[in-house]
Amino acid sequence: MKKLIILFLLSLFVAPLGAQQIALLKYNGGGDWYANPTSLPNLIKFCNSNLGMSLESKPATVEVGSADIFQYPFVHMTGHGNVLFTEAEAYNLRMYLISGGFLHADDNYGMNTYIRREMKKVFPELDLVELPFNHPIFHQKYNFPNGLPKIHEHDNKPPQAFALFYEGRMVFLFTYECDLGDGWEDYVVHKDSEATRTKALQMGANILQYVFTN
Numbered sequence: 001m002k003k004l005i006i007l008f009l010l011s012l013f014v015a016p017l018g019a020q021q022i023a024l025l026k027y028n029g030g031g032d033w034y035a036n037p038t039s040l041p042n043l044i045k046f047c048n049s050n051l052g053m054s055l056e057s058k059p060a061t062v063e064v065g066s067a068d069i070f071q072y073p074f075v076h077m078t079g080h081g082n083v084l085f086t087e088a089e090a091y092n093l094r095m096y097l098i099s100g101g102f103l104h105a106d107d108n109y110g111m112n113t114y115i116r117r118e119m120k121k122v123f124p125e126l127d128l129v130e131l132p133f134n135h136p137i138f139h140q141k142y143n144f145p146n147g148l149p150k151i152h153e154h155d156n157k158p159p160q161a162f163a164l165f166y167e168g169r170m171v172f173l174f175t176y177e178c179d180l181g182d183g184w185e186d187y188v189v190h191k192d193s194e195a196t197r198t199k200a201l202q203m204g205a206n207i208l209q210y211v212f213t214n
Contacts, residue, residue: 021056022208025077025103026063029084035108036078039184046184046201047208051141065089069096074211078106078181083114090121097122097171102211105174106181109154115174119164128162128174137161137173140209142202149199151192152179169214173207180204 024040026033040059047053059076062069065088069075075096077083085093097103105115116128131137131147138144148159159178163170182190183200192200 019054019056021058021060021072022074022076023060023062023069023072025075026061027077027079027083027085027089028064029082029114031079031081031083031111031114032108033077033079035080036181036185036189038186038189039078039181040076042186043184043201043204043208047205051205051209053208053212063089065092067092069093069101070099072101074102074104074208076104076106076181078108078111080108080110081114083111083118085118085121087121090118094122098166101171103172104207104211105172106179107174107176108179108181109152112176119172119174123164123166123172126164126166128164131161131163135161137170137206137210138203140206142206144199144203144206148175148178148180149183149196149203150178151183151196151200152190154179170210 022040022044024033041057044055044057044059048055060072062072062075064085069092093103105111133145133147138147148161150159154177157177160176162174162176164172180200180203183192183197184204187197
């Protein structure tokens, strides 16, 4: 534990020397963690252009149980299927999150049951809470008075945002029935309208802005 926290503290000193980098989470269980390969690069480009951020243009890939995770202030995960954390991975992820890190899981359809189960391993004492529409994450640079925008239809359910809070700080965000990552992808992938892609990118930018200012 002490070694992991030291690694995280060292990353705080290193990060300001250059552009910050965000990461994609590689996990086990059979789910396609690598889905939506163009989504994060497009979100990064949008945030750098519209929020004045200085993020590295290419995201890193980091494994759940790796000490390297402490280098990244924001980690994103997606997929359609099973997610499985070992006990050691769950512990490592917990240490990362309580030390100042943030995890955003975006359900690409089929992740819901599994991510809820695995995050209970990480924080057995916490329960996911649904964010109300007036939560600040929906009202950063871009205003979303009705909460998460609907990007892709799955089961005729409204989009919902759930979070885990550790000692008052949001450490985990789960976006469900929304599919933000699809909206971040290149136009040729899903051929979403410009309006749909824009609102997806704006909501993604809100998430990053909220994380970096809280």
